[in-house]
Every structure is written in C-alpha cells, then in structure tokens.
Amino acid sequence: MPDLPHLLIDPFLFPFMQRALAATLIVGVLCAVVGAFVVWKGLSFVGDALAHASFAGVAIAFVAGQSIYLGAAVAAVATALSITFLSRTARISSDTAIGVLFAFAFSLGIVVISRVQNYTVDLFAYLFGNVLGVGVDDLVLISTAGGLVLLVIVLLYKELFFVAFDPVMAEASGLPVGLLQYLLLAMIGVTVVVAMRAIGIVLVVAMLVTPAATASLLTRRFHRIMLLGALLSALASILGLYLSFYANVASGGAIVLVSTTIFLLVLGFTSVQARLRPGAASSGAARTST
Amino acid sequence: MSGRAPDGAEDRKPVLATATEPAIVMQDVTAGYRDHPALEDVTLTVPTGAMMAIVGPNGGGKSTLLKLLLGLLAPWRGSVGVLGTEPAQARARIGYVPQTGSGDWSFPATVGEVVMMGRYRRLGWLRRPGRRDWSAVEEALDRVGMADRRNRQVGELSGGQQQRVFFARALVQEPELLLLDEPLAGVDALTERDIYALLRQLVDRGVTVLFTTHNLSTVAEQFDLVAFVNRRIVASGPPSEVFGEQTLRATYGPRMALVQVGDRYYAIDVGSHGETAGVGDA
Numbered sequence: 001m002p003d004l005p006h007l008l009i010d011p012f013l014f015p016f017m018q019r020a021l022a023a024t025l026i027v028g029v030l031c032a033v034v035g036a037f038v039v040w041k042g043l044s045f046v047g048d049a050l051a052h053a054s055f056a057g058v059a060i061a062f063v064a065g066q067s068i069y070l071g072a073a074v075a076a077v078a079t080a081l082s083i084t085f086l087s088r089t090a091r092i093s094s095d096t097a098i099g100v101l102f103a104f105a106f107s108l109g110i111v112v113i114s115r116v117q118n119y120t121v122d123l124f125a126y127l128f129g130n131v132l133g134v135g136v137d138d139l140v141l142i143s144t145a146g147g148l149v150l151l152v153i154v155l156l157y158k159e160l161f162f163v164a165f166d167p168v169m170a171e172a173s174g175l176p177v178g179l180l181q182y183l184l185l186a187m188i189g190v191t192v193v194v195a196m197r198a199i200g201i202v203l204v205v206a207m208l209v210t211p212a213a214t215a216s217l218l219t220r221r222f223h224r225i226m227l228l229g230a231l232l233s234a235l236a237s238i239l240g241l242y243l244s245f246y247a248n249v250a251s252g253g254a255i256v257l258v259s260t261t262i263f264l265l266v267l268g269f270t271s272v273q274a275r276l277r278p279g280a281a282s283s284g285a286a287r288t289s290t
Numbered sequence: 291m292s293g294r295a296p297d298g299a300e301d302r303k304p305v306l307a308t309a310t311e312p313a314i315v316m317q318d319v320t321a322g323y324r325d326h327p328a329l330e331d332v333t334l335t336v337p338t339g340a341m342m343a344i345v346g347p348n349g350g351g352k353s354t355l356l357k358l359l360l361g362l363l364a365p366w367r368g369s370v371g372v373l374g375t376e377p378a379q380a381r382a383r384i385g386y387v388p389q390t391g392s393g394d395w396s397f398p399a400t401v402g403e404v405v406m407m408g409r410y411r412r413l414g415w416l417r418r419p420g421r422r423d424w425s426a427v428e429e430a431l432d433r434v435g436m437a438d439r440r441n442r443q444v445g446e447l448s449g450g451q452q453q454r455v456f457f458a459r460a461l462v463q464e465p466e467l468l469l470l471d472e473p474l475a476g477v478d479a480l481t482e483r484d485i486y487a488l489l490r491q492l493v494d495r496g497v498t499v500l501f502t503t504h505n506l507s508t509v510a511e512q513f514d515l516v517a518f519v520n521r522r523i524v525a526s527g528p529p530s531e532v533f534g535e536q537t538l539r540a541t542y543g544p545r546m547a548l549v550q551v552g553d554r555y556y557a558i559d560v561g562s563h564g565e566t567a568g569v570g571d572a
Contacts, residue, residue: 040397041394158413159410161407165393165397165404166394168392169386169407169459172360172381172384173407174378174381174382174411175410175411216398222403225398
C-alpha cells in the first residue's frame with residue numbers, strides 16, 4: 001500500500017491533473033472573492049441565473065463553431081445587464097426580472113442543443129463540470145479572465161465596498177453608483193463563465209456562496225471574508241480534486257461536497273463555541289439565501 | 291401663547307452674508323418625480339456660514355430640496371447653484387448626513403470603515419486611505435464620542451450611535467456645506483444635544499449647515515435661519531421674524547396651532563384632540 005506522500009503527490013504527476021489543480025485553484029479563489037458580495041448583497045439567485053443563462057451562449061457557440069467561452073460570457077454579461085436594466089426601468093422587481101430572463105436563456109440553450117443531439121455528451125461537461133478535461137488554452141483563458149476580475153476588485157475595492165454598504169450615500173458623494181452596480185453583476189457573469197469548465201453551470205452557485213458564507217461565520221471584516229473565503233475555497237478545491245481522482249467521481253460535485261462539508265463543520269464549531277460562551281460571538285450568522 | 295419667538299432667539303443675531311458669495315442660490319426651482327411636482331417656484335438663498343432649518347410636513351418637499359442640492363435630482367425649471375457652481379460639481383465639498391436607517395446595516399463593516407467612506411472622494415480612484423486619513427477618522431470618532439467603538443460592527447449600534455457614525459463620516463469629509471436630512475429622528479436627547487454643539491462649532495468655522503427637521507421646538511433655539519416648506523417656500527428668514535401662527539398654518543394646514551411651553555414650541559393639531567403632529571419633541 002502506497003504511503004501518504006505518494007498518495008498526495010502521485011495524482012499531480014499527470015499533466016492533466018496539474019492543469020486541473022491550477023484551474024480549480026483559480027476558480028476557487030475567484031468564486032470566493034466575488035462570493036463575498038454575492039453572500040452579503042443577497043445575489044445568489046442572480047449568480048445562479050447568470051450561470052444558467054450562460055448555457056444559451058454555450059449552446060449557440062457550440063453549434064456555430066465559435067468559442068464556447070466567448071458565447072457563454074456574452075450570454076452571461078448580456079443577462080446581467082438586462083436584469084439590472086429591467087429592474088431599474090420596468091416596474092418589476094429584480095427577482096422577477098431574474099426569473100423571467102434566466103429561464104428564457106436556459107430554455108434557449110436547451111432548444112438549440114436538442115437540434116444537435118449527438119454532441120450533447122460534450123455539453124454535459126459544461127453543465128456539470130469536468131476539470132480533468134481542462135486544456136492549456138482553457139487554462140490561459142481562465143487565468144486571464146479570472147485575474148482581470150480579481151484586479152478590478154482590488155483596484156475598486158473601496159468604491160465597491162461603499163456602494164455595497166450605502167448606495168444612496170455613495171451616489172450623494174459623487175460615485176457612479178449605477179455603473180459600479182452594473183460592473184459587479186458583469187464580474188459575477190465573468191466569474192460564472194470562468195468556473196463553468198471546472199465546476200459546471202449547475203453547481204457554480206455553490207462555489208459563489210459556500211466559501212464566502214463559511215468565512216462569514218469566522219470573521220466580520222469584509223476584506224477578511226474575501227481572503228479567508230479564498231483560502232477555504234482553495235482547500236475545498238484541492239481536497240475535492242483528490243476525491244475526484246481517487247473515487248473516480250465528477251470533479252465539480254466532489255469540490256462542492258467538500259466545500260459544503262467544511263461549511264457544516266465550521267457552522268457546528270461556531271455554534272458550539274457560541275453556546276459555551278453566551279453573549280460572546282453571537283452574531284455570526286451569514287445571509288446565505290436570497 | 292402662540293406666535294411669539296422664545297427669548298433666546300431674539301438675542302442671537304442671524305448670520306448674514308457679507309462679502310462672500312451665498313452657499314446656496316435657488317431660483318424659481320420646480321422639481322419632482324415622474325409627472326408629480328414636489329417643489330414649485332422655490333427661490334432660496336442661504337448665506338455662507340449660516341445654519342438654516344428646513345421645516346415642513348412629510349411629503350412637503352424637504353428631501354427633494356436636499357436631492358436638488360446634491361445634484362441627485364435635476365430641476366424641471368429654474369436654477370440651483372451650490373458653493374458657486376453646479377451641484378454635481380460641488381459634491382466633493384458637500385457633506386451629507388442621511389436619515390437614520392439609510393444604508394445596509396447588516397453588511398459586514400466596522401464603525402471606522404464606514405467613517406472612512408467620507409474620505410473616499412477626497413482620496414479619489416485607486417488610492418488607499420493613508421495614515422492621515424485614519425487619524426482624521428480617529429479624530430472625528432472622538433468628536434462624536436465614539437472613539438472606543440472604532441472596530442465595532444455597525445450592525446451592533448443603536449439608532450443614536452448610527453447617527454453619530456454618519457455624522458463622523460460627514461466630518462472627515464471636511465465639507466464646506468453640510469446637508470442633514472432629519473438627522474434627529476429617533477435619536478436620544480443626549481445625541482441631539484451633542485450634534486447641535488458640533489454643528490455650532492462647524493458653523494463658527496464658516497461651514498454652512500442646512501438641516502431638515504420636524505422638530506419645531508429646536509428651530510428657534512438652535513438656528514440662525516429657518517425656511518418653512520410645503521411645496522413652496524411659505525416663509526424664510528430669522529426664526530424671530532418668521533415664526534408665527536400664520537406661517538405655521540400655511541405650512542401645516544389650518545388645523546395646526548403653535549403652543550409655547552416654557553421655551554419650547556409645539557405644533558398642535560387642533561382638529562383631532564391632543565395629537566401633536568409635525569413635532570419630534572416629547
């Protein structure tokens with residue numbers, strides 16, 4: 001029986017596993033950082049919707065022989081902008097706008113791929129994720145787009161933070177609040193597309209919400225939620241990848257299962273801690289639902 | 291009983307513009323939402339360094355007036371000048387204290403972080419707060435009596451403490467014009483007293499203060515100037531000149547009567563017995 005170091009190192013002797021590791025780490029960190037906004041501004045429904053809407057772009061690009069990523073990104077960002085536009089101008093709530101638009105886009109994707117049945121197996125990789133199939137070109141795209149989103153968040157951190165806390169005051173102080181709100185949604189859209197290959201359209205919302213929610217149980221400083229969430233997310237990605245390799249199960253599902261397990265452990269730990277010291281650490285509950 | 295200014299107000303001389311340009315000049319301004327006008331034909335001049343109260347009923351256009359001054363709303367007709375320029379251009383020099391409850395108080399942010407938001411425009415894009423900004427935050431928190439709560443979550447604060455945080459945020463901005471939207475609604479008496487003392491210090495340094503309020507009793511005590519607003523400017527000037535039953539009736543309707551108890555004023559709705567309306571004082 002092989003010893004522990006071999007168990008840990010052996011999987012990554014395969015180039016496809018090295019690429020998978022790089023992809024999951026980038027996706028994990030990106031999802032957790034963007035996820036801090038998703039969790040605290042109640043945007044998980046939007047995140048899920050953008051992921052599903054991107055499927056229309058995937059299907060159309062697939063049929064048209066264009067870049068899948070480009071198609072997905074266009075569909076996700078277009079949906080993000082439409083949601084904001086509709087909820088600002090039409091007299092419907094953003095919730096309703098999301099419900100209408102994401103079902104429309106996902107259906108469009110399903111109708112398009114139903115015309116090309118023999119290819120649907122490949123498209124399953126986008127729906128449920130297959131990080132083991134990530135190629136070098138995928139990796140370049142993932143790291144470029146993901147790096148760009150992270151850079152924007154670092155550079156505009158204080159403005160995004162201000163708008164998240166108090167959009168009315170932010171506008172009164174002269175910040176372009178509408179533009180920053182569009183930008184945040186567009187960044188969630190790009191994140192969803194970046195995570196598509198590794199995690200899968202159906203499961204992306206878990207990576208957006210769970211690590212940031214776990215971090216929110218442990219700290220109440222926004223930037224620390226981002227950093228700790230990124231750390232927890234990376235941990236879940238690596239452990240999930242091992243699980244996927246050794247148990248021969250779908251990578252996206254494995255990573256999400258590990259991430260949820262960590263969340264439940266932390267939740268249990270903080271609940272016990274709060275009960276042992278009543279009055280201290282009381283306000284640890286994060287808003288995880290929309 | 292009614293229509294008389296309290297003794298204190300007669301001693302205080304109103305601050306008048308001397309050589310300096312007025313802080314606010316509104317001329318024949320009509321503005322509103324969709325097709326419903328909230329303010330009509332408003333002409334108002336606020337001299338630099340004055341402390342003015344904007345008094346009027348709910349829905350009378352007080353908040354609309356502040357939005358116009360912040361450039362968040364464009365007038366349908368007329369012109370709005372703030373600090374010698376257009377409102378949008380003056381924003382970096384305008385401090386704003388919103389009503390209690392503005393903002394997402396469940397959001398993970400500390401007292402210090404929220405006060406620092408007042409420095410953001412001064413810092414500009416891409417720059418991070420430095421040591422001077424943090425010491426400005428420290429000093430502002432000290433002035434509002436919240437120095438020991440810098441690292442507390444804002445969600446844990448009481449209404450009065452939240453308002454002190456907003457006030458500190460306006461202070462670190464080092465504004466030339468300070469706009470306050472009902473800042474005393476739901477605030478305890480101690481906070482109210484502290485806020486008036488701080489405002490007076492700012493005014494003494496030449497800051498112009500514009501303050502919307504329900505609370506008639508404090509107007510005569512605390513302000514140099516008052517404007518009564520109900521869609522139009524009903525009256526404006528020093529409290530001792532404009533305070534009276536006639537003005538009050540024109541602002542709040544014919545059922546209101548002004549009652550003086552000690553040095554405090556109350557607007558009483560004489561139609562429905564015993565109910566005070568338009569008064570925040572109890």
